[in-house]
Amino acid sequence: MINKDRAIKMFCELVQIDSVSLNEKGVASFLKSYFTNLGYEVYEDQVSVQKVPQANSGNIVVKIPGTGAYVNHDPIILEAHMDTVEPGNGVKPSVTEDGKYVVSDGTTILGADDKAGIAQIIEVEAVLREHDFSHPPLELLFTISEEIGILGAFNIDTNLVTGKTAYVLDGGGGPGTAIIGGPDFYDITGRIIGRASHAGAAPDKGISSIQVMSDAISKMRLLKVDEDTTTNIGRVICDYPTNVVPEVTTFEMEVRSLVPEKAQAQVKHVVDTLQASADSFGAKLEIEVGQSLHAYHLDDSLAIIQNYKAMCERHNLTYNGMVVRGGTDVSGLTFNGINAICLAAGGEFAHELKERLIIDEFVANTQQVLWLVTEIDA
Ligand SMILES: [Zn+2]
Numbered sequence: 001m002i003n004k005d006r007a008i009k010m011f012c013e014l015v016q017i018d019s020v021s022l023n024e025k026g027v028a029s030f031l032k033s034y035f036t037n038l039g040y041e042v043y044e045d046q047v048s049v050q051k052v053p054q055a056n057s058g059n060i061v062v063k064i065p066g067t068g069a070y071v072n073h074d075p076i077i078l079e080a081h082m083d084t085v086e087p088g089n090g091v092k093p094s095v096t097e098d099g100k101y102v103v104s105d106g107t108t109i110l111g112a113d114d115k116a117g118i119a120q121i122i123e124v125e126a127v128l129r130e131h132d133f134s135h136p137p138l139e140l141l142f143t144i145s146e147e148i149g150i151l152g153a154f155n156i157d158t159n160l161v162t163g164k165t166a167y168v169l170d171g172g173g174g175p176g177t178a179i180i181g182g183p184d185f186y187d188i189t190g191r192i193i194g195r196a197s198h199a200g201a202a203p204d205k206g207i208s209s210i211q212v213m214s215d216a217i218s219k220m221r222l223l224k225v226d227e228d229t230t231t232n233i234g235r236v237i238c239d240y241p242t243n244v245v246p247e248v249t250t251f252e253m254e255v256r257s258l259v260p261e262k263a264q265a266q267v268k269h270v271v272d273t274l275q276a277s278a279d280s281f282g283a284k285l286e287i288e289v290g291q292s293l294h295a296y297h298l299d300d301s302l303a304i305i306q307n308y309k310a311m312c313e314r315h316n317l318t319y320n321g322m323v324v325r326g327g328t329d330v331s332g333l334t335f336n337g338i339n340a341i342c343l344a345a346g347g348e349f350a351h352e353l354k355e356r357l358i359i360d361e362f363v364a365n366t367q368q369v370l371w372l373v374t375e376i377d378a
Pocket residue numbers: 081113114146170
């Protein structure tokens with residue numbers, strides 16, 4: 001039923017449209033004209049345009065009316081993100097000789113993350129049209145800037161996107177696999193301000209900011225803090241001539257946890273440790289803590305999980321509900337009051353030059369989406 005050749009052709013067309021984060025316009029225009037030509041209502045989400053002005057497009061929303069028995073059913077959202085990581089421009093896709101994979105030429109990523117998800121949605125719509133299946137109203141949501149902080153999904157126009165159930169097609173693995181939980185994520189940035197002094201003539205008059213930072217780092221719980229919680233320092237900058245006691249050191253770090261209380265406790269530990277070191281040396285600490293993701297863990301009793309599990313049972317798929325510490329658009333949708341799970345798209349080795357599309361899994365995952373939108377209340 002899924003037209004494999006057509007879906008792969010569409011996938012290859014999509015990956016050849018450049019769309020690294022903030023430059024989604026090419027893919028957005030493609031989708032706009034593709035779905036407008038099919039006669040659907042297509043919108044550019046103006047909330048995302050306003051809230052993410054650095055991007056050259058907003059989220060794209062396509063409204064597909066329900067048909068047959070499900071014409072008045074609640075809408076279902078099918079979602080994928082339009083942006084890719086770098087190096088993602090000038091992708092040259094090809095199918096491997098054994099016919100199993102689509103790969104890039106090795107100089108760029110492929111962009112299966114997440115154009116496999118977009119291609120799945122396009123194929124599902126095509127099959128629905130061909131076979132005249134009954135289905136609920138569908139809201140197709142194509143987001144911007146997922147890779148740089150889930151900006152599009154956090155900033156959707158909830159008056160435009162009205163569905164309360166969403167399948168985000170952006171995971172790894174085959175059918176049956178669903179991401180049902182994600183982390184709290186805190187960004188911590190700041191600077192330690194010591195006192196400059198001549199390193200030879202009057203070092204005792206100075207306070208070395210990098211020494212304060214080192215002291216704090218040596219006392220901090222880092223990396224895998226516990227089963228749920230991680231902490232990493234990504235950047236420490238202190239750049240002075242050697243004859244100057246360095247006045248300022250800046251830093252950037254992150255804390256993630258699947259358990260909000262643990263995340264808060266770890267953030268407090270980081271801040272307290274930095275403050276104690278600053279105090280003991282007589283330095284000053286300036287620090288900012290921002291929360292860019294909110295933890296979620298969907299309860300098994302929710303309809304979206306129940307429906308997904310029932311679909312797995314009907315089609316002999318092994319259900320595998322996973323909780324992961326990485327972010328997906330699910331975090332943004334959940335934040336906006338939408339029940340969402342992340343399903344496998346069909347790629348592997350995301351963000352690497354060896355990224356590839358596993359053709360069989362991609363087709364099977366597309367079939368799974370088709371079941372989810374046609375077997376309602378089965
Ligand atoms: Zn992705």
